[in-house]
Amino acid sequence: MTVPAASLGLGYRPPAGAWDELLDGGGVPRAHWHGLLDALGALGHDELTHRREQIGRQLREHGVHDLPGPGSTTGTARVLDPVPLVLPAEEWRTLSAGLVQRARLLDAWLADCYGAQATLCDGVVPPALVLGDPGFLRPCHGVPAPGERRLHLVGIDCVRADDGRWRVLGHCTSAAHGIGLALENRIVLSRSLPEVMRARPVERVAGFFAALRDALRALAPPHREQPRIVLLTPGPTHPAWAEHAYFARYLGLMLVEGCDLTVRDRAVHLKTLGGLERVDVVLRWLDDAACDPLSLDGDPSTGVAGLVQAVRAGRVVVANALGSALAESPGLVPHLPALCRRLLGEDLLLEDAGADLPPATVPCWTADGLVPAPATLRTWVVAERDGGHRVLPGGLARVLAPDGRDGGMTKDTWVLADGPVDPLSLLPPPGQPVTPTRGGAELPSRVADDLLWLGRHVERAEGLARLLRTMLRRLADEAGAGASRTHAALVAALAAVAEAPAARILPSAGRAGDERTSGSALFAEAAEAALRPAVAAALRLGARVRDQISLDTWRVVQRLDRQLPALDDEEPLPLAAALDALDGLVLTLAAFSGLGVENVTRGLGWRFADMGRRIERGRATAALVGATLGDGGDEAPRLDAVLEVTDVSMTYRRRYPAAVQLPAVLDLVLLDETSPRSLAFQLVALSGHVGRLPRDERRALRSAEERLAMAAVTRVRLADLGALCTTRDGGRRTYLGALCESVTSDLAALSDALTHAFLSHADTPHPLGISP
Numbered sequence: 001m002t003v004p005a006a007s008l009g010l011g012y013r014p015p016a017g018a019w020d021e022l023l024d025g026g027g028v029p030r031a032h033w034h035g036l037l038d039a040l041g042a043l044g045h046d047e048l049t050h051r052r053e054q055i056g057r058q059l060r061e062h063g064v065h066d067l068p069g070p071g072s073t074t075g076t077a078r079v080l081d082p083v084p085l086v087l088p089a090e091e092w093r094t095l096s097a098g099l100v101q102r103a104r105l106l107d108a109w110l111a112d113c114y115g116a117q118a119t120l121c122d123g124v125v126p127p128a129l130v131l132g133d134p135g136f137l138r139p140c141h142g143v144p145a146p147g148e149r150r151l152h153l154v155g156i157d158c159v160r161a162d163d164g165r166w167r168v169l170g171h172c173t174s175a176a177h178g179i180g181l182a183l184e185n186r187i188v189l190s191r192s193l194p195e196v197m198r199a200r201p202v203e204r205v206a207g208f209f210a211a212l213r214d215a216l217r218a219l220a221p222p223h224r225e226q227p228r229i230v231l232l233t234p235g236p237t238h239p240a241w242a243e244h245a246y247f248a249r250y251l252g253l254m255l256v257e258g259c260d261l262t263v264r265d266r267a268v269h270l271k272t273l274g275g276l277e278r279v280d281v282v283l284r285w286l287d288d289a290a291c292d293p294l295s296l297d298g299d300p301s302t303g304v305a306g307l308v309q310a311v312r313a314g315r316v317v318v319a320n321a322l323g324s325a326l327a328e329s330p331g332l333v334p335h336l337p338a339l340c341r342r343l344l345g346e347d348l349l350l351e352d353a354g355a356d357l358p359p360a361t362v363p364c365w366t367a368d369g370l371v372p373a374p375a376t377l378r379t380w381v382v383a384e385r386d387g388g389h390r391v392l393p394g395g396l397a398r399v400l401a402p403d404g405r406d407g408g409m410t411k412d413t414w415v416l417a418d419g420p421v422d423p424l425s426l427l428p429p430p431g432q433p434v435t436p437t438r439g440g441a442e443l444p445s446r447v448a449d450d451l452l453w454l455g456r457h458v459e460r461a462e463g464l465a466r467l468l469r470t471m472l473r474r475l476a477d478e479a480g481a482g483a484s485r486t487h488a489a490l491v492a493a494l495a496a497v498a499e500a501p502a503a504r505i506l507p508s509a510g511r512a513g514d515e516r517t518s519g520s521a522l523f524a525e526a527a528e529a530a531l532r533p534a535v536a537a538a539l540r541l542g543a544r545v546r547d548q549i550s551l552d553t554w555r556v557v558q559r560l561d562r563q564l565p566a567l568d569d570e571e572p573l574p575l576a577a578a579l580d581a582l583d584g585l586v587l588t589l590a591a592f593s594g595l596g597v598e599n600v601t602r603g604l605g606w607r608f609a610d611m612g613r614r615i616e617r618g619r620a621t622a623a624l625v626g627a628t629l630g631d632g633g634d635e636a637p638r639l640d641a642v643l644e645v646t647d648v649s650m651t652y653r654r655r656y657p658a659a660v661q662l663p664a665v666l667d668l669v670l671l672d673e674t675s676p677r678s679l680a681f682q683l684v685a686l687s688g689h690v691g692r693l694p695r696d697e698r699r700a701l702r703s704a705e706e707r708l709a710m711a712a713v714t715r716v717r718l719a720d721l722g723a724l725c726t727t728r729d730g731g732r733r734t735y736l737g738a739l740c741e742s743v744t745s746d747l748a749a750l751s752d753a754l755t756h757a758f759l760s761h762a763d764t765p766h767p768l769g770i771s772p
Helices: 031-062 089-113 127-131 179-192 206-218 241-251 307-312 324-328 330-343 445-475 481-498 502-509 519-523 531-544 551-561 575-598 604-629 636-645 649-655 662-671 679-691 704-717 721-725 734-759
Strands: 079-087 153-160 166-172 229-232 254-256 261-264 267-272 275-278 281-284 317-319 361-366 369-383 389-391 396-400 406-415 516-518 572-574
Touching: 031 079, 031 179, 031 361, 031 551, 079 089, 079 179, 079 361, 079 369, 079 396, 089 153, 089 166, 089 324, 089 330, 089 369, 089 389, 127 330, 166 324, 179 241, 179 369, 179 396, 179 406, 206 241, 206 281, 206 369, 206 389, 229 241, 241 254, 261 307, 267 307, 267 445, 307 317, 361 396, 361 406, 369 406, 445 481, 445 531, 445 575, 445 604, 445 636, 445 734, 481 604, 481 636, 531 551, 551 575, 572 575, 575 604, 604 636, 604 662, 604 679, 604 734, 636 649, 636 662, 649 662, 662 679, 662 704, 662 721, 679 704, 679 734, 704 734, 721 734
Parallel strands: 079 406, 229 254, 229 281, 281 317
Antiparallel strands: 153 166, 153 369, 261 267, 267 275, 361 369, 369 389, 369 396, 396 406, 516 572
């Protein structure tokens, strides 16, 4: 018997002899699936397929891709099946009891291994199994654990055998890998299939995460009314970094990397723009050995030197406790029944799975309708602050490929309630009083550094795109000596902005009179025009600060990823196609800048991002003017080009109906503090930002960055327009050139001063044109 085609579009035939979650041995849908099948059938094949596409878009917007590898700006998307795994309440209670027992058992065994080691002395577990395991961290032996608990959040992998009984595949005790995916699956599926979720009462997961948040707070010292809890991640190069960021936002935790933390006086501190802030609890997503390069021989780029000493001194709590990976050892499995009787005085409730156990099959939605596929289930247990344990009502189901490996598809797991569903949410209740705050100095310096360079790379990409667009527009339209001179000047400006030799830029940019250009020369990764590297760097930095920017801003950042790939081509490219691509890129980058103006709170994060934009735009404007207008001669075409690149042509023509003239152009592009794209506007904005950065109020003198910003503004304000337009021997405008060079040096010095004062402990520098 199969599932009727009328309800789900196609038949569903599980493999013979295997346990199937949807159908019983007679081919009849199990009772707890009835309401869900009706809801799915009401949607129909086409609508369910459409919902699956919507789910994919939501996941992409949330950023659940693996980060791009070197030389690439694309990632691999995870697939979420719209059909959940459904479990009845009674069966879940039985499974939950076994999961809680496992968590208690593993916690008790770890306490013994890092304490008295009675189970080793009594021979319940062979000493070599523990002492010879790389997961046993000798520096952590004897380190106390708050409340004698080492496992605060335990992941347990389960599989259903062909007899219908759940068995344990393994433990996840070092870090809670996957719980962010389970959380996101629930949120996305509940929004994408609300009518399906209403078909049966499904247990909510918010209560579990509220219990986890409360348990973490309870680990902090009692006198700390607002304890600082951070989530320690390996960083954006880790495949699960997007999951870490999503999970941190949901729980209201600060996402940090090892370089954001430092140990001073045996206490862990967060490096912020306002100084060092004490950290009380570290929820880690790092493997044990990676947490402390000083005591555990971990990687210095990811861990926190001195963390073990801080834990031993009782001045910080790490969850789960360092050394917890020992409980993941496969060699422990045969000894678990004896350990359970020895440590808990109980028989083990859940058996462990054998290596050849075939997993049960679950229904998955494909283009051909429902098909069965093997799957495993990971769920989590949290140690609550009152001494009990709570199991996540659901979990992360992983669909396996035919060869038994992870197939890349996950499923939400719905536990049906046998009573009213708890409506708990992690959002504050409407009547709860809230004290307004306007903080910001607690922003990690590494995040401020990333935001600064994100602003610079976005502005760098926009400046290059505008320059290239202006150059290409003139290639086919103009001819003659004047056109060649204008083109050469723009090439020189492009070289200055891209920081590449003009002789190498010229072949990439084409020549006056050409109607086609090389797509690879302009848009490839190695192009001297440096457009694609700037876009790639902006995309990577946007991913690094994903937890700091809005969803709309993240959508714009993601759009950059799709802006140029089709143009990475060795074949000659029509100018019209190249111009269309540049137009789209400029609009996308302008949307990013617009969101920064209208949608971002004026905190320190915004200031650093905007300072990056202002530094880069000021530098590019000075380079453009110096390269194009630094000498006399036939300058009318060059004046038009400067107005076009700086996007002030309409403003100029509204002010000056007559022909384009040098003094008016220089005033608008360099000196006019009311023009958002002028050099003066950038310098005034920078001076304002610098004046609002955190500083020691006891300091009487101005800081180096304040002096530099003030000097640059003053230099431009005191500039003599007549002198700027005057040519000297050789037809050069030496005063104009000197001003552009001086301001460029001021901006470079200001960037260095900001780094020295606020960002010097960031992990790595981000040279422009090189993807960080």
